[in-house]
Amino acid sequence: MWDATTALVVGEDRALLYDTGATLREGAAIRAQAQALMGGRRVTHIALSHPHFDHVLGTAAFSGTEVYGAVGVDTVLTGGRDALRGDAVRHGVAEADAVEATDVLVVPHHLVCGEWTLELGGRQVLLANVGPGHSGHDLAVLVPGSREVVLCGDLVEESGDPQAGSDAVPSQWPAALDRLLELGGEDALYVPGHGAVVGAGFVRAQRDELARRFGVS
Numbered sequence: 360m361w362d363a364t365t366a367l368v369v370g371e372d373r374a375l376l377y378d379t380g381a382t383l384r385e386g387a388a389i390r391a392q393a394q395a396l397m398g399g400r401r402v403t404h405i406a407l408s409h410p411h412f413d414h415v416l417g418t419a420a421f422s423g424t425e426v427y428g429a430v431g432v433d434t435v436l437t438g439g440r441d442a443l444r445g446d447a448v449r450h451g452v453a454e455a456d457a458v459e460a461t462d463v464l465v466v467p468h469h470l471v472c473g474e475w476t477l478e479l480g481g482r483q484v485l486l487a488n489v490g491p492g493h494s495g496h497d498l499a500v501l502v503p504g505s506r507e508v509v510l511c512g513d514l515v516e517e518s519g520d521p522q523a524g525s526d527a528v529p530s531q532w533p534a535a536l537d538r539l540l541e542l543g544g545e546d547a548l549y550v551p552g553h554g555a556v557v558g559a560g561f562v563r564a565q566r567d568e569l570a571r572r573f574g575v576s
């Protein structure tokens with residue numbers, strides 16, 4: 360409904376999901392799709408890009424997973440249940456669905472300060488706390504490979520203009536995009552929080568546009 364992106368990174372032993380959808384029902388649908396893609400295997404790890412309803416409210420649909428977030432996101436989620444519920448309803452989630460999802464809200468068990476390498480079995484991924492920017496707690500993921508992939512969360516949006524809410528940190532957003540570009544380099548695929556996959560040129564143009572919009576260099 361919000362064109363939000365979810366990504367699945369599969370190793371030999373473990374599988375990492377990046378973002379979990381806007382409701383428990385969406386989370387359950389993502390879980391089913393992920394298991395189908397993996398021949399029945401389960402998601403073992405979850406990384407949450409940032410604490411906005413359309414990226415985190417499906418987490419409780421995944422039992423027994425290790426959940427990662429940027430340091431400080433635990434406080435925001437624990438103290439911000441009502442705000443999260445209100446935000447979800449304002450954006451069109453049914454009240455009952457929003458209540459259900461925030462009642463069982465999962466707070467990350469592992470808080471990433473700087474960078475954290477996760478071994479998935481034959482494949483390593485790097486969780487990088489690149490924020491703040493779009494929110495106070497933006498966590499990106501670098502997936503190395505013949506062509507690197509950077510999961511950007513809402514630091515980058517393709518299907519609409521980047522959304523700056525009350526928890527955005529405009530003065531630091533362009534620098535967060537510089538860090539994303541450093542992580543992935545010129546040839547990586549960049550996966551926005553909303554919309555289609557883009558290249559470094561798009562991210563750089565969005566960085567410059569945000570810098571102009573917010574009056575920072």
Ligand SMILES: [Zn+2]
Nearest residue numbers: 409411493513
């Ligand atoms: Zn967001």
